[in-house]
Amino acid sequence: xxxxxxxxxxxxxxxxxxxxxxxxxxxxxxxxxxxxxxxxxxxxxxxxxxxxxxxxxxxxxxxxxxxxxxxxxxxxxxxxxxxxxxxxxxxxxxxxxxxxxxxxxxxxxxxxxxxxxxxxxxxxxxxxxxxxxxxxxxxxxxxxxxxxxxxxxxxxxxxxxxxxxxxxxxxxxxxxxxxxxxxxxxxxxxxxxxxxxxxxxxxxxxxxxxxxxxxxxxxxxxxxxxxxxxxxxxxxxxxxxxxxxxxxxxxxxxxxxxxxxxxxxxxxxxxxxxxxxxxxxxxxxxxxxxxxxxxxxxxxxxxxxxxxxxxxx
Amino acid sequence: xxxxxxxxxxxxxxxxxxxxxxxxxxxxxxxxxxxxxxxxxxxxxxxxxxxxxxxxxxxxxxxxxxxxxxxxxxxxxxxxxxxxxxxxxxxxxxxxxxxxxxxxxxxxxxxxxxxxxxxxxxxxxxxxxxxxxxxxxxxxxxxxxxxxxxxxxxxxxxxxxxxxxxxxxxxxxxxxxxxxxxxxxxxxxxxxxxxxxxxxxxxxxxxxxxx
Numbered sequence: 242x243x244x245x246x247x248x249x250x251x252x253x254x255x256x257x258x259x260x261x262x263x264x265x266x267x268x269x270x271x272x273x274x275x276x277x278x279x280x281x282x283x284x285x286x287x288x289x290x291x292x293x294x295x296x297x298x299x300x301x302x303x304x305x306x307x308x309x310x311x312x313x314x315x316x317x318x319x320x321x322x323x324x325x326x327x328x329x330x331x332x333x334x335x336x337x338x339x340x341x342x343x344x345x346x347x348x349x350x351x352x353x354x355x356x357x358x359x360x361x362x363x364x365x366x367x368x369x370x371x372x373x374x375x376x377x378x379x380x381x382x383x384x385x386x387x388x389x390x391x392x393x394x395x396x397x398x399x400x401x402x403x404x405x406x407x408x409x410x411x412x413x414x415x416x417x418x419x420x421x422x423x424x425x426x427x428x429x430x431x432x433x434x435x436x437x438x439x440x441x442x443x444x445x446x447x448x449x450x451x452x453x454x455x456x457x458x459x460x461x462x463x464x465x466x467x468x469x470x471x472x473x474x475x476x477x478x479x480x481x482x483x484x485x486x487x488x489x490x491x492x493x494x495x496x497x498x499x500x501x502x503x504x505x506x507x508x509x510x511x512x513x514x515x516x517x518x519x520x521x522x523x524x525x526x527x528x529x530x531x532x533x534x535x536x537x538x539x540x541x542x543x544x545x546x547x548x549x550x551x552x553x554x
Numbered sequence: 555x556x557x558x559x560x561x562x563x564x565x566x567x568x569x570x571x572x573x574x575x576x577x578x579x580x581x582x583x584x585x586x587x588x589x590x591x592x593x594x595x596x597x598x599x600x601x602x603x604x605x606x607x608x609x610x611x612x613x614x615x616x617x618x619x620x621x622x623x624x625x626x627x628x629x630x631x632x633x634x635x636x637x638x639x640x641x642x643x644x645x646x647x648x649x650x651x652x653x654x655x656x657x658x659x660x661x662x663x664x665x666x667x668x669x670x671x672x673x674x675x676x677x678x679x680x681x682x683x684x685x686x687x688x689x690x691x692x693x694x695x696x697x698x699x700x701x702x703x704x705x706x707x708x709x710x711x712x713x714x715x716x717x718x719x720x721x722x723x724x725x726x727x728x729x730x731x732x733x734x735x736x737x738x739x740x741x742x743x744x745x746x747x748x749x750x751x752x753x754x755x756x757x758x759x760x761x762x763x764x765x
Binding site for chain 1: 597671725
């Protein structure tokens with residue numbers, strides 16, 4: 242039930258945050274009482290930041306941010322410059338995230354227009370709690386739901402000549418007031434190298450905290466690449482294009498001195514206007530030290546072996 | 555009109571009262587802050603830094619508007635507010651800088667890095683250093699002691715207006731070639747205030763030459 246109108250969700254259906262965060266513990270307890278052998282199947286892949294409290298893998302201070310924080314501090318210029326513009330009903334209430342069609346095109350065996358529901362059905366929806374690091378040096382921890390991009394790509398069968406994947410955000414100036422200005426060149430484009438797209442961490446997200454994505458978070462479907470700065474995660478995606486050349490992504494077009502293609506979280510390479518060595522975790526008073534690849538170096542560093550990350554920022 | 559000055563003084567405290575109340579609300583975790591509080595989002599330190607910075611520029615503009623307003627309206631009573639408004643500019647600059655210290659939590663090496671590596675922080679610091687001697691020498695004693703040099707020294711405030719606006723401009727994120735509307739509005743305001751002075755001076759010199 243990934244896509245439905247917010248009004249379709251009865252308040253009784255929404256899992257409160259504290260219950261949500263302890264749900265594995267709850268399942269574990271149920272299992273211990275002999276109520277469900279399914280509990281054993283709940284593990285996620287290695288190395289992801291987990292919120293499995295029963296397994297004791299919550300890192301110190303790595304509590305997920307509140308739903309309020311995650312949904313009221315967003316960069317989504319399609320709805321305005323301000324952090325609270327994308328969640329402002331005056332600016333976002335015209336946006337209709339359904340029905341939603343995603344066009345798969347380019348160097349792929351099965352180019353087609355997919356209903357989002359059908360696309361998501363191609364893989365299994367998983368819980369992934371990831372750190373989210375914005376290029377502006379703030380961060381959150383977000384419990385996403387979505388499908389692993391690699392599982393989807395395997396079903397779509399790109400041609401061997403496909404070396405990159407491009408993602409395109411919807412253009413609807415009548416529904417997205419920011420697109421009536423020239424704050425960016427529309428549509429918003431992002432891209433990944435094929436191995437980055439195939440990395441098990443890369444997620445096609447459709448939900449947060451068990452609820453469908455809200456407009457401000459990129460409804461109804463967006464990309465999450467947890468070891469890269471947040472702007473790599475294209476929102477409200479309508480096109481997935483397999484290409485043979487490295488695409489130009491929107492922020493690189495806008496300001497190539499400040500933003501590159503890779504945008505890997507890297508505390509040793511500063512933004513021209515501020516340091517990337519530390520970050521403010523939303524909801525925390527003291528700044529935290531930023532980790533290489535946002536703490537996911539074990540899973541991703543090998544993809545960049547031998548590359549000059551200062552040049553390829 | 556006995557109460558005019560205290561009233562202006564209190565009015566100048568309204569922005570900081572609203573910001574302080576907003577921070578208190580953020581710390582207490584209210585999602586819907588009560589009336590009067592400055593709305594600060596889920597990153598309150600950053601928002602408070604931006605607000606106090608903007609108020610520094612606004613007070614600087616108001617302080618610089620006193621003399622042109624007085625000349626145009628011949629309402630000389632305005633002159634007695636000039637020092638107070640200038641000192642409020644410095645006050646908001648101090649709060650702005652203090653919040654930056656809190657933001658970095660006195661991590662001196664990191665703060666030093668910020669200053670030397672990033673020109674928008676550097677020019678912000680420079681602006682503060684320009685304002686500092688002006689605030690110190692704002693007392694009657696210093697005005698007497700410095701005599702004619704006092705007026706010369708205090709012309710540095712024009713420089714602070716320029717560097718302060720550049721600090722704002724450089725701090726904003728925007729795409730290349732786009733128009734930074736708000737910094738341009740501040741720049742235009744300061745250009746008007748400084749331009750008036752230049753024009754006024756020129757006019758007076760001409761009058762003197764004719765006499």
